[in-house]
Amino acid sequence: MTYHLILGDRAYSSWSLRAWLLVDRWDIDADISYVSFLSRDVEAQLERATPSRTVPTLVLADGTPVWDSLAVAETLAEAHPSIWxxxxxxxxxxxxxxxxxxxxxxxxxxxxxxxxxxAYQDWDPGDGVAADLRRLERIWDYALDRFGGPWLCGEYSAADAFYTPVAARIAGYGLNVSESAAAYVRAHLEEPSFRAWRALALTEGPDLPWYARSYPQADWPG
Ligand SMILES: N[C@@H](CCC(=O)N[C@@H](CS)C(=O)NCC(=O)O)C(=O)O
Incomplete structure (x- = not known):
């Protein structure tokens, strides 16, 4: 079956990245189109996939829209079970x-x-982000220890696709994490599908100023 996958701007759309990684890593036949975040009317741009109002949206061959990344993963896994x-x-x-x-x-x-x-460096993300990072370290360590790596549950799975944008945030914002978490982040930065997505993210689409922060900048760490 050929799917139609509707995505947002590659530089900024973390949920789109997750769905695209599944399609790319599992070599799934999908026509890809994009909405633009510049005009901020994503719901209107998705009119053909009603009632979807966010990306990613996966459109099945009969026109059925699947409008949430977790539902997209489960739907793709029906035909490609090794996603899990x-x-x-x-x-x-x-x-x-x-x-x-x-x-x-x-x-x-x-x-x-x-x-x-x-990429940024030398700024204080605050207690809420620190608590999220400690929770990430805990659940990543649990999975990596229990299943032996190199990915969270052994071989690369949808769980890893879901944490790719998290790894990109940790890397891009220069966030401090444990050595084991940093190693898992590095694995994402080196992963070929992520690198291909990011290469396109650097050139496709405009810079969206509302994502910019005034922290000191650094070289991208991957
Ligand atoms: N729970 C949804 C969230 C999707 C989502 O928020 N997508 C963002 C882009 S990363 C979006 O479409 N934003 C446009 C809007 O909210 O108008 C999922 O997992 O797919």
């Missing part, structure tokens, strides 16, 4: 990790919006 680990305990933990990302880490998401065009 084969081993049942690893699959359960992978789903827990992806679900916690999907519903949590509000401070990190709010204070550090994904921006793949710039």
């Amino acid at each position: 680990p084969e081993d049942a305990p690893a699959r359960a933990v992978a789903r827990s990790l992806a679900a916690e990302m999907h519903s949590g880490f509000g401070a990190l998401r709010e204070v550090c919006p994904m921006n793949l065009r710039v």
Whole structure:
């Protein structure tokens, strides 16, 4: 089946990145189109996929819209089951990790919006972000220790795709994490699909000023 995947700006759309990683890593046949965040009318641009109002949106061959990244992952996994680990305990933990990302880490998401065009250093992200980072370290360590790496639940799975934008935030905002978390972040920065996405993110689309921060800048660390 050929899907239609609708994404947002590559530099800024963290949820779009998650869905695209699944399509790219699993070599899934999908026509890709983009909405623009510049005009801030994403819902109107998605009119053809009603009632979707955010990206990513996956449109099935019969026109059915799937309008949430976790639903996109589950729908793609019906035809590509290896999106989730084969081993049942690893699959359960992978789903827990992806679900916690999907519903949590509000401070990190709010204070550090994904921006793949710039890196910062030497600023104070505050207690809320620090608490989110400690929680990430805890659940990443649990999964990496239990399933032996190199990805969270062994082989690369949807859980890792869901944490790629988190890794990009930790790297891009110069956030302090434990050595094991930093190693997991580096694995994402070196991962070929992420690198391909970021290369396009650097050249496609305008700079959106509302994502810019006034912190001291650094070289991108990957
Ligand atoms: N829970 C949704 C969130 C999707 C979301 O918020 N997407 C953002 C882009 S990263 C969006 O479309 N924003 C446009 C808007 O809210 O108007 C998911 O997991 O897909």
